[in-house]
Amino acid sequence: MKQPNHSGTCKCLSSFVAVSLLCALFSLAARAQDSTKAPTVLAINYFLPATHVPYLEVSTKTKVGRKFEPVKGVRVMVYCNEQSASHLLGTVTTGETGIARLGIPPSFRDTWDSSGQFKFIAAGDSATGNGDLNSDITIKKAILVVDTVTQDGVRTVTGTLKEREGDTWKPVPNIDIRLSVKRMDANLSVGDKDTYTSDSTGLSTAQFKRDSIPGDSRGNIILVAEVDDNDTYGNLFAEKTVNWGRAFTPPSNFFAQRTLWSTRFKTPIWLLAIAYTVVIGVWGTIFYILFQLVRIKRMRTS
């Protein structure tokens, strides 16, 4: 009698095991690479929003694999000019996104008004084991203004940056200012370029080319001037509402139509017809089969 030959099976099994092991090794290598954790990095930034209430933002992150991940729950102390108790602006703890914000407290108003340049120091709390974390930023106090000019029917948006020098505000040339219109998710540049450089008078100018842009129900749009992450001035913002947009009136019958995106009460008739025909056809047959089972059951007694 011929003996069964299992060599093919064994080869097949060993190939399967080899491929599985290879795959597992690849996965482990990839995960090991991803799990390499670097020390935490602390950073501090200065912001002057359109409300003109300045604040400081500290962020903590670490490099995991090839990407940065936020580090939450780090307690950071923020100082103004000197790292001493009398210069402590406040203490913050970073959140889920690794970011914490701190407004300049009213008690520092005199210090804030007395000078045009400040050094902000962020230091990790040594009590929580973050004493080695340190970062600082030196900023010059500046103000950003957005304005509009209309001449011969041409609409122009201007952004002016001025820095504090003594008791006066002096224009700052050669700074890239972003001039844009505020939209839902991000801002849209008013012209063709992303940023516009300020001239010797501190003025950056862009022609407004978004004439048909939808605004609110009255046609109002918000113009925004921004200086982003500047080494000397930090992050500055200014806003101005103008009536340059197209008044937006939502279509009154948008959800009243029978469409694929309407509510369930406005389903297209053709879809309802197909769906009901199929469902009634199939379930009608299922009930017919159930009825046949009842007939079979009755036959026992008859």
Next chain:
Amino acid sequence: MESLKNLSEERIISDLLPQKFGIRGKLWIALLLAICAVGAYAYIQQLRKGLAVTNMGDYVSWGIYISNFVFFVAVSLVGSLITAIFRLANVPWRTPLTRIAEVIAVSNITFAALIIIVDMGRPERLYYIFTHGRIQSPILWDVIVISTYFCMSLLLLYITLLPDIRIMITATSKQKNRLARFYRWLGGYWIGTPQQEKIRDRSITILCILIIPVAFCIHTVTSWLFATTYRPGWDSTNFGAYFVSGAFLVGAGAVAVAMYVFRREYKLDAYITDAHFDKVGKLIVLLALLYLYFNVNEYLVPAFKMRKDEQAHLSGLFSGEYAPLFWFTIMIGMIIPIMVLVFRKGRRPRSLFIVGIMVVVGAWFKRYLIVTPTLLHPFLPKYDAPARFSHYFPSWQEWAITMGSMAGALLIITVLIRIFPIISIYKTLEDKNKIVESHETAESFGNVQMS
């Protein structure tokens, strides 16, 4: 089939009647229950803390649960392939496979429905689908078609079981235990009169005709959940056929594994013969070639164009983060099965069993690759998203629930084969009588010629 000729009716009935579990069977049940218990514990945690216990996020909002759902739906299609298509095509060797396919279909479609509820987070939301569902949404089509397929699979299993239940009632007539009472409650009305037979036969034919389009619908609609969403890798008109062909392959693989296990455990060599394995092996080759063809279409054409917005997704699959898993699934899910099963030796029971496992494992990871890498590469740029949203690896709760659902599906199969014959006794006796009759006819013709 010829092996049935020499078996007596009593032997066939005693061989095929459900048997009590031995120590191995009890250990198997205990293992499945333990896995289910861990899954249930993880699910309770998810109910208490919400979907936050998973590692799904804004981008990978369909994780391992949906991969598992697609897998279960795919495996369940085997009920329509083996039972309905083989019956309508009058395939003579189908008898030992039919019940296995029906049981696999019922167990898998049950857990396909349950895993969707798990993915919803809050289970009461299922009720809202019926009260607030929009017929325009493919999600509602999926809910309708899954419930329909579940009912039809259950009905098909029940109607084909009726004559076997009568045999089991006779076999347990002297017993007064729960199982005997259950058989009498379930099918005590079946006597097997010609009228009953006629109605039953016609009902099975109607169900078989109807279940094929419903089975095609169930997986086509599941594919549309993806294809109607504009995403890299999903934006395809080919998805329905691609999913259905893959489903038939994994279903046939699952049947091959089950055939081997049942034959070995219940000593059914006379009923599930090497010839059956040979034929199922050939069927798997055909289905694997078909699925490979659709895979070539799905990946080669977009790779040839390599559109910028799909580049990251495709590169990730072919040579990037997901490349080992991608090539692993292509190899063990299609290429190796074809290479092994194309030879007669490869279609022997043990080889087919191993290949069946490879097909099933490959199919599960294939579903994972259809879902996750696409979600990690949206067309719109990621804006202000935490870095962890760029990766996805399931949490232990997700793994536990997934493994628990798989154990649950296996548990249903195990319980059903404990209660009902895994091969139709009635149909096997019918097959045996046909063989005996054909032999007698052949002999009588032989005698006429001799005289």
